[in-house]
Amino acid sequence: MKLWGGRFKNEESKLMEDFNSSLSFDKRLYFQDITGSKAHVKMLASCGILTEEEKEKITEGLNTILKEIESGILKLEGDYEDIHSFVETNLIKKIGNVGKKLHTGRSRNDQVAVDMRLYAKEKALEIVNKMEALQQVVFKLAEENPAIMPGYTHLQRAQVVTFKHHMMAYHSMFSRDIKRLEDAVDRLNENPLGCGALAGTTYSIDREITTKELNFKKTVDNYLDGVSDRDYIIELISCFSILMMHFSRLSEELILWSSKEFGFIEIDDQFATGSSIMPQKKNPDAAELIRGKTGRVYGALTSILTTMKSLPLAYNKDMQEDKEPFFDASDTVLKCISILIEMLGTLKVKKETMLKAVKKGFLNATEAADYLVNKGMPFRDAHGVIGSIVLYCEEEGCSIEDLSVEKLKEFSSLFEEDIYDFIDYENSLKKGIKKLML
Numbered sequence: 435m436k437l438w439g440g441r442f443k444n445e446e447s448k449l450m451e452d453f454n455s456s457l458s459f460d461k462r463l464y465f466q467d468i469t470g471s472k473a474h475v476k477m478l479a480s481c482g483i484l485t486e487e488e489k490e491k492i493t494e495g496l497n498t499i500l501k502e503i504e505s506g507i508l509k510l511e512g513d514y515e516d517i518h519s520f521v522e523t524n525l526i527k528k529i530g531n532v533g534k535k536l537h538t539g540r541s542r543n544d545q546v547a548v549d550m551r552l553y554a555k556e557k558a559l560e561i562v563n564k565m566e567a568l569q570q571v572v573f574k575l576a577e578e579n580p581a582i583m584p585g586y587t588h589l590q591r592a593q594v595v596t597f598k599h600h601m602m603a604y605h606s607m608f609s610r611d612i613k614r615l616e617d618a619v620d621r622l623n624e625n626p627l628g629c630g631a632l633a634g635t636t637y638s639i640d641r642e643i644t645t646k647e648l649n650f651k652k653t654v655d656n657y658l659d660g661v662s663d664r665d666y667i668i669e670l671i672s673c674f675s676i677l678m679m680h681f682s683r684l685s686e687e688l689i690l691w692s693s694k695e696f697g698f699i700e701i702d703d704q705f706a707t708g709s710s711i712m713p714q715k716k717n718p719d720a721a722e723l724i725r726g727k728t729g730r731v732y733g734a735l736t737s738i739l740t741t742m743k744s745l746p747l748a749y750n751k752d753m754q755e756d757k758e759p760f761f762d763a764s765d766t767v768l769k770c771i772s773i774l775i776e777m778l779g780t781l782k783v784k785k786e787t788m789l790k791a792v793k794k795g796f797l798n799a800t801e802a803a804d805y806l807v808n809k810g811m812p813f814r815d816a817h818g819v820i821g822s823i824v825l826y827c828e829e830e831g832c833s834i835e836d837l838s839v840e841k842l843k844e845f846s847s848l849f850e851e852d853i854y855d856f857i858d859y860e861n862s863l864k865k866g867i868k869k870l871m872l
C-alpha cells in the first residue's frame with residue numbers, strides 16, 4: 435500500500451518493498467505521527483485551507499485510529515511503507531475521500547522530522563526523570579554509609595575517603611548527565627512542520643499554530659535544515675554515551691568491590707547469577723551487562739554519525755537509518771537506569787572490610803607528611819622522610835601509627851606525641867576541606 439505510484443509503469447519489486455519498509459520499527463512513532471497530523475489539520479482549518487467540517491472528520495478519524503492501535507484492534511503491521519502511510523491509508527479507509535486531504539501542504543519529510551523530534555524530546559525527558567530517581571537512590575546509599583574506605587589512584591590505595599564521598603562522585607556525574615540532556619532538549623525544541631519536502635509550501639500555512647499546538651519553542655529557521663537536521667539525534671546519543679560511560683565506571687567498581695579480593699560490598703542475590711559448573715560462584719551479571727551495553731550505545735553513536743556523514747542537503751533516504759540506533763540506545767539507557775536503581779537500593783556495604791583495607795594501605799602517609807610540613811619542614815623533604823618510614827614499615831609489616839615516637843624521631847626530630855591524632859583516619863577526615871566527605 436503506497437502513497438505514490440502515479441508516475442510508475444512497473445510494479446515495485448517485492449524485495450525492494452521489504453528493503454524500503456520502515457514500519458517494523460517506526461511503528462513506535464504512531465502516537466507522535468497522529469499528534470502531528472492533528473496539529474497539522476487544526477492549522478489547515480485555521481488558515482482556511484480545510485473547512486471546519488473536514489477538520490472534524492479527519493480529527494475524529496485520527497482519534498479512532500489512535501484508540502484502535504492502543505486497544506490492539508488495529509495491528510501495526512502489513513505491507514505499508516512506513517508509519518505515515520499506515521496512518522494515512524487507514525484514515526482514508528475509515529473516513530473516505532476527505533482523508534486524502536490530510537497531507538495537504540505537508541511532505542513525509544517534514545512529517546517524519548516532527549515525529550522524531552517529538553519522540554526524542556519525550557524519551558530524553560523520560561530519561562531525565564529516571565536519572566533523578568537514580569540520583570535519589572545514590573544519595574540515600576551515600577548518606578547511610580559515611581564509612582571510611584581506601585580511595586584509589588592507578589587502582590592503588592592512595593588516601594582515605596568515605597564511601598559516601600565516593601558515591602557522591604557519581605551523583606555529580608549524573609547531575610551533569612541530566613544537564614546535558616536538558617540542554618540538548620532545549621536545542622531540539624524547534625518545529626520542522628511546514629518545511630514541506632525541502633522548500634516550504636505554496637499554501638498560506640501558519641507554522642506558529644502547529645508550533646504552539648505541539649509545544650515547540652519556535653519554528654525552525656530554514657526549510658532545508660528543518661527536514662535534514664538530525665543533530666539532535668546525534669546529540670542525544672552522545673549524551674547517552676557519556677551517561678553510559680559513567681554507568682560503566684560505576685559498574686566496574688561494583689564488580690571489583692564485590693569480588694573476594696576487595697569484599698567491600700555485597701550485591702543482592704536478585705542482581706547476580708550463579709555458574710552452571712562452579713557451585714561457589716556468585717557473578718555480578720547486572721553490573722557486567724551495564725558495562726557491556728555501554729559498547730552498544732557507543733555503537734549507535736558511531737552508526738548515526740556515519741549515516742549522516744557527507745549527506746547532501748536536504749532529505750535522503752539514508753536518514754531512515756536514524757531510528758533504530760536511537761530507539762535501541764534510549765531503550766538500553768532506560769533499562770540500565772532501572773537496574774541500577776534496584777541494584778544500588780539493595781546494596782550492602784561492608785564497612786569492616788573497607789576499614790581493614792584502609793589500615794593496611796598506608797593511607798595516612800600524605801597526612802603524616804602534612805604533619806611535618808605543619809612543623810616547619812618543606813613538603814618535598816617531608817615526602818622523602820615519610821617515604822623512608824613507609825619502606826621501613828613495609829619491611830617490618832606494620833603501619834605508621836604502630837611506630838613509637840622514639841622510632842619516628844629516628845626519621846625526624848619533629849615528631850611528637852600529637853602525630854597519632856593527626857594521622858588518625860577519622861580525625862584526618864574532620865580536618866579542613868576534607869569535612870566535605872563526612
Ligand code: ARG
Nearest residue numbers: 456516542543546751753754
Ligand atoms: N520512513 C521515512 C524516514 O524515516 C519517512 C520519510 C520518507 N520520505 C521520503 N521522501 N520517502 O525517513
